[in-house]
Amino acid sequence: MGFLFVLLACIFWGTENNCTRVLSKNNPLQIVLLKGIFSGSGSLIIALCIGEKIPQTLWVILSVLLLGFVAYGLSIFFYTYAQRTLGAARTSAYYAITPFIGTGLSFLIFKNAPTYFYFIALIFMIIGAFLSSSDEKLF
Structure with missing residues (x-):
């Protein structure tokens, strides 16, 4: 059953990359904001559905937000910008x-x-x- 999830993930990732390529002519910051809002919300919903708890301490929340900004936000920003210039x-x-x-x-x-x-x-x-x-x- 696991290979089906891997196959689906690859299909969705390829589809998402093609959509990003089409959108890369737009402002990369706008694309990152939209992708971040929707993927972050989706991840939060999945985490809550499987029973994860939201941390109660502010430093944990801020460190998670900072990690997401660097690891996801900046990464997608530079990737989208590179698609515009490199293809x-x-x-x-x-x-x-x-x-x-x-x-x-x-x-x-x-x-x-x-x-x-x-x-x-x-x-x-x-x-x-x-x-x-x-x-x-x-x-």
Whole structure:
């Protein structure tokens, strides 16, 4: 059953990216505000439906809002802006490398050594990003 949810998530993510590409001609800040309001509200509704409690301390609420602003708001703002200037394919190719940057930082922070699979995958992602962002046709 889990693979169906993964498949649905990929379909919805692709649909959402195409909608964002169409909207990227507009002001990125307006797009981020709308996406943030609707995705934040949806996440809050789901959390309340599954029994999560709203924190009672102000510092926890503010830190969650700050994390959302940086991790979601700024990320989507720069992604939308990049789609406007670079195009959807190039932006997606560059965006696909970001998990490797995050895991690389986590290796430094938590002092864990990456496996060789990490480096193999990183090489393929860099090659893929280069090929999809290059103006020249190689084949």
